[in-house]
Amino acid sequence: MKLRLLYLFAALFIATTPALADPVTLDLATIDTFEQLFSNPSATFDRIESTAFGTPFTRFVNTFEPVTGAGEAWIGLDGLSLDWSSFDSLQLWVRNDNESDWEFQLVVKDSANTEALSSLVVLSPGQSTVLSLNLDGGLNKSDINQVLIRLTGDLPRDGVSDVTAEFVVSPVPEPGMLVLLGMGLVSVPFLSRRRAG
DSSP: OHHHHHHHHHHHHHHHHHHHHOOOEEOGGGSOOOEEEEEESOEEEEOSOOSOTTSSOEEEEEEEOSOSEEEEEEEEEOOOOBOOTTOOEEEEEEEEOSSSOEEEEEEEEETTOOEEEOOOEEEOTTOEEEEEEESOSSOOTTSEEEEEEEEEEEEOTTSOSOEEEEEEEEEOOOHHHHHHHHHHHHHHHHHHHHHHO
């Protein structure tokens, strides 16, 4: 039994060594909580959960003034001067916690204002997704200046009601961490059998 368990762990380790040794997706847990950078139309902005970014997540609320037509907000950080030369992609988990559909997009800019964009994704109430973008499309990765979430949506046409966009963001777990968690879960049945014997 011990030999079988050893073989199982060895196989899992060999199969997942690339994920453990070469993580290329940036973990945003080291970046501070995002802030409001831009909104059109003008909007009030409240962060209703002040935990550190990704511990376990950060929740945002954008309340737009009464207007008609599309609303847009850019949530993120500016003036970062980060060196991401060793990374080739960025992922961020987003969930729409509001009662209306909203569109989300992940944006990264360098100091020259060159930008990389993820696909624009429509999330219905309660839906979540992982926004992913490629950092190798012309960015100066040694001088990353902005990391943003672009939020857009159609506001009510009555021109009276305020509109609130509420959403949650969190880093995506690194592949290596998922592998280690999986290995631990796989070992549970073997340990319980051993104790029973």
